[in-house]
Amino acid sequence: MSEYDVLxxxxxxxxxxxxxxxxxxxENGIIKGAMNLIDTERAELLYSRMGPAIEASGGSAxxxxxGVASLGGRAAYFGKVSRDxxxxxxxxxxxxxxxxFDTSPLAGDPPTARSMIFVTPDxxxxxxxxxxxxxxxxxxxxxPVKARGAKVTYFxxxxxxxxxxxxxxxxxADLAHAAGREVSMTLSDSFCVDRYRDEFLDLMRSGTVDIVxxxxxxxxxxxxxxxxxEALAAIRKDCRIAAVTRSEKGSVIVRGDETVAIDAISIGExxxxxxxxxxxxxxxxxxxxxxxxxxxxxxxxxxxxxxVIQQVGPRPRQNLRQEAQKVGLIR
Amino acid sequence: MSEYDVLxxxxxxxxxxxxxxxxxxxENGIIKGAMNLIDTERAELLYSRMGPAIEASGGSAxxxxxGVASLGGRAAYFGKVSRDxxxxxxxxxxxxxxxxFDTSPLAGDPPTARSMIFVTPDxxxxxxxxxxxxxxxxxxxxxPVKARGAKVTYFxxxxxxxxxxxxxxxxxADLAHAAGREVSMTLSDSFCVDRYRDEFLDLMRSGTVDIVxxxxxxxxxxxxxxxxxEALAAIRKDCRIAAVTRSEKGSVIVRGDETVAIDAISIGExxxxxxxxxxxxxxxxxxxxxxxxxxxxxxxxxxxxxxVIQQVGPRPRQNLRQEAQKVGLIR
Numbered sequence: 001m002s003e004y005d006v007l008x009x010x011x012x013x014x015x016x017x018x019x020x021x022x023x024x025x026x027e028n029g030i031i032k033g034a035m036n037l038i039d040t041e042r043a044e045l046l047y048s049r050m051g052p053a054i055e056a057s058g059g060s061a062x063x064x065x066x067g068v069a070s071l072g073g074r075a076a077y078f079g080k081v082s083r084d085x086x087x088x089x090x091x092x093x094x095x096x097x098x099x100x101f102d103t104s105p106l107a108g109d110p111p112t113a114r115s116m117i118f119v120t121p122d123x124x125x126x127x128x129x130x131x132x133x134x135x136x137x138x139x140x141x142x143x144p145v146k147a148r149g150a151k152v153t154y155f156x157x158x159x160x161x162x163x164x165x166x167x168x169x170x171x172x173a174d175l176a177h178a179a180g181r182e183v184s185m186t187l188s189d190s191f192c193v194d195r196y197r198d199e200f201l202d203l204m205r206s207g208t209v210d211i212v213x214x215x216x217x218x219x220x221x222x223x224x225x226x227x228x229x230e231a232l233a234a235i236r237k238d239c240r241i242a243a244v245t246r247s248e249k250g251s252v253i254v255r256g257d258e259t260v261a262i263d264a265i266s267i268g269e270x271x272x273x274x275x276x277x278x279x280x281x282x283x284x285x286x287x288x289x290x291x292x293x294x295x296x297x298x299x300x301x302x303x304x305x306x307x308v309i310q311q312v313g314p315r316p317r318q319n320l321r322q323e324a325q326k327v328g329l330i331r
Numbered sequence: 332m333s334e335y336d337v338l339x340x341x342x343x344x345x346x347x348x349x350x351x352x353x354x355x356x357x358e359n360g361i362i363k364g365a366m367n368l369i370d371t372e373r374a375e376l377l378y379s380r381m382g383p384a385i386e387a388s389g390g391s392a393x394x395x396x397x398g399v400a401s402l403g404g405r406a407a408y409f410g411k412v413s414r415d416x417x418x419x420x421x422x423x424x425x426x427x428x429x430x431x432f433d434t435s436p437l438a439g440d441p442p443t444a445r446s447m448i449f450v451t452p453d454x455x456x457x458x459x460x461x462x463x464x465x466x467x468x469x470x471x472x473x474x475p476v477k478a479r480g481a482k483v484t485y486f487x488x489x490x491x492x493x494x495x496x497x498x499x500x501x502x503x504a505d506l507a508h509a510a511g512r513e514v515s516m517t518l519s520d521s522f523c524v525d526r527y528r529d530e531f532l533d534l535m536r537s538g539t540v541d542i543v544x545x546x547x548x549x550x551x552x553x554x555x556x557x558x559x560x561e562a563l564a565a566i567r568k569d570c571r572i573a574a575v576t577r578s579e580k581g582s583v584i585v586r587g588d589e590t591v592a593i594d595a596i597s598i599g600e601x602x603x604x605x606x607x608x609x610x611x612x613x614x615x616x617x618x619x620x621x622x623x624x625x626x627x628x629x630x631x632x633x634x635x636x637x638x639v640i641q642q643v644g645p646r647p648r649q650n651l652r653q654e655a656q657k658v659g660l661i662r
Contacts, residue, residue: 051427052646054644055420089384312642
C-alpha cells in the first residue's frame with residue numbers, strides 16, 4: 001500500500017508578483033522568462049523598484065504538490081521555510097490544500113525564501129529568487145516513511161542551486177527505488193540546465209530519475225541543440241518517460257518508441273504563465289499515479305496548466321478536481 | 332495650489348483572501364457580505380480553517396488612494412501599520428502605487444492588521460478583520476500639511492471602530508475646511524452604520540462631511556428604512572453630495588435637487604467583489620478633483636469598480652489611467 005501518490009521536494013518560496021513593462025526588465029538586467037538568482041542586496045533594490053504586488057505561496061514543486069492535492073491526489077512535500085511570517089503563510093497554504101508538510105522550519109536566519117516575479121503584458125513571468133532558508137534543506141530533512149510510501153517522488157532541478165539539497169534528493173531516490181517506487185524530476189529552467197547539465201544527464205542515465213518533465217527550451221539546453229526534434233530523440237533514450245511542454249502547442253510525451261501528442265486547452269486571456277509547468281506536472285502525476293494512460297495524464301496536465309495561466313499566481317484558485325470533472329477527465 | 336487631489340484615511344489592512352463555499356460561512360458564524368471584527372483567538376481559529384490564500388494590501392481607504400493614484404491623481408494616505416513583515420508589504424505596495432504614505436509605524440505589538448476575506452462562488456466577499464496596529468491611529472498621526480493641501484479628504488466609517496481614529500478625523504476635517512477644502516466619507520458597511528448611526532448622521536448634518544459614499548444597504552441602515560427611495564430622499568438633505576452604489580444596477584448621485592443615474596459597466600466574470608466600493612470612490616474622486624461633472628465622476632467610478640471585481644483582490648492590477656483612456660473617459 002502506498003501512503004501518498006506524489007511526494008514533491010523543492011525550494012519553499014513565497015512569490016511576490018507584480019506587473020511590469022518590457023523596459024523594466026531590460027533596465028534592471030532581468031533575464032526574461034528565466035529564474036534569476038539574487039542576493040539580499042539585489043532583493044532589496046528590486047523590491048524598491050517593484051510596483052504594487054500580491055503575495056502567494058509558490059515554489060515549483062510546492063505548486064505541483066498543491067495541484068496534485070487539488071485534483072484529489074494524496075500529496076506530500078519536503079521544503080525549508082524559516083519560522084517567520086512568510087514561513088507561516090507558506091506552511092498554512094500548503095497544508096490548507098491538504099498536502100502533508102512536516103519539514104521542520106529554521107529557527108532563525110536566513111528568512112523564508114521569496115521570489116519577486118515580474119509579469120509582462122504578454123503574460124510571461126521573470127523570476128528573481130532569494131533562496132533564504134532553502135539553502136538549509138539537507139538529508140536530515142528526508143522523512144523515510146514518506147520517501148518509501150509515495151508512488152512517485154518528484155523534485156526540482158532548482159534544488160541543485162542550494163548546497164545540500166541534492167544529498168537529500170539522492171537519499172530520497174534511493175529509499176524510493178528500494179521500495180519499488182518511481183522518481184521524477186523537472187529540469188526547471190534552461191539556465192538551471194546550463195548550470196547542472198552533466199549532473200542532470202547523469203541522474204537520468206544512471207536511472208536515479210525515471211520520469212522527466214521539461215519544456216522545449218530546457219531539453220534543447222540539455223542537449224545543446226537548437227533542434228527540438230533532435231533533443232526529443234535524445235531524451236527518449238535517456239529516461240523512461242519524458243513529458244515535454246511546448247506552451248500553446250501543447251505537449252509531447254515519449255516513452256520508448258511511443259509518442260503521444262497532447263493539445264493545449266483553449267483559453268480566454270493569458271494573464272500570467274507562473275506555475276504552468278508545475279501544474280502540468282501535477283495533472284500528469286495525478287493521472288499517472290491513479291493508473292491512467294499517457295494521453296489522459298497529458299490531458300490532465302494541459303487542463304491544470306491552462307487554468308493557472310488565466311489568473312495571477314502560481315496555484316489555481318479553482319478546485320481542480322471539479323474542473324476535471326466538468327470536462328470529463330475525472331468521473 | 333493644492334498639493335494632493337485626495338487624502339485618504341483608513342485602517343491599514345493586509346487582506347488574506349481565499350475561496351470558500353456558502354456552508355463554510357454558516358458553520359463559522361461569518362456574516363455574509365459584511366466586515367466582521369475579530370480578536371486574536373478568532374483570527375487564529377479562522378486561519379486554521381481557511382483554505383490556501385493569497386495576500387494583498389487592502390484597507391478600504393487605502394484601496395481608494397491606490398485607485399486615485401492609478402488613475403493619475405495625486406493621492407496621500409494616513410494609516411497605521413506595525414514594523415513587521417505585513418507592515419513592510421503594506422508600505423511597499425501603497426508607495427509603489429505612487430501614494431504619499433508617511434504615517435510612522437508602530438515599533439512593536441500589536442502587529443499589522445489583517446482581514447481574512449472569504450469569497451463565495453457568487454463573488455461576494457465576507458471579511459473578518461483583526462484591527463491590530465490600527466487601534467493606535469490617533470490625532471498625533473495627522474500631518475497638517477497634507478490635511479490642508481488635499482482638495483478632498485476621504486475617510487472610512489470603519490475608523491469609528493478603533494478608539495482614537497475619530498479624533499484624527501475631526502482634526503483633519505477642521506484643518507481641511509479651514510483651508511477651503513472638502514471632506515468626504517464612506518459609510519463602509521451596513522453593520523458599521525448600525526454601530527455608529529447617530530455619529531455618522533451628526534458628521535453629515537454638522538457639515539463635517541460634504542460628500543458621502545455608500546451602497547444601498549448602508550443608506551437603508553442609516554435611515555432605518557427598507558425603502559431605497561426613502562433613504563435616498565433623506566440623504567439628499569443631509570449632505571451636499573451623495574454617491575450611492577447599487578451593485579449591477581450601477582449608482583445614483585444626488586446633489587440638492589439634481590439626480591444623476593450611472594450604469595454599471597458590463598463585465599465578463601464576477602470573480603471577487605472586494606474593493607468594489609473603494610474603487611468606485613477612487614474613480615469618482617479622481618473625476619471630482621480634476622473638475623469633471625457628476626456623470627463623468629460616476630462613469631469613472633463604475634469603470635474602476637467594474638475592473639476590480641473581475642479579479643481576486645482589492646486593487647486592480649491594470650493601470651486605471653490606461654483603462655480609462657481606452658474607453659475615452661480620460662484623454
